[in-house]
Amino acid sequence: MPPRQAIFPASRHALYDIHRYSAATRSGDLLFVSGQVGSRADGSPEPDFACQVRRAFANLRAVLAAAGCGLDDIVDVTTFHTDPARQIDTVLAVRAEEIGAPPYPNWTAIGVTWLAGFDFEIKVVARIPEQASAA
Incomplete structure (x- = not known):
């Protein structure tokens, strides 16, 4: 098996x-993406919750693109929420915009008490398409 390879987006925060x-x-044809939060370039949180979720997805898209992947290549998602009951409607609305049509990836949502100043985090596993794997 080839050694693991660190992947960073061009707009590294x-x-x-x-x-x-x-x-x-990257390990073989799988990409294990670290939890992405709604951080600005300097690492500070986006203050508005809906904007923070959108920025987390934008950061996720940038990481996926750096490995030749897109949102359609995601097979497993884990999201972390500091106040799931109050946040879920916003998260589901943004998720619907971002993830698109079925088939949907697996999805696990977890309520947590701390995310280093953030209120939402998304972590995924994606399969790297064959054309990107050959690169």
């Missing part, structure tokens, strides 16, 4: 360096 982690790790 400060959190990767501050907390010392890779945006994603």
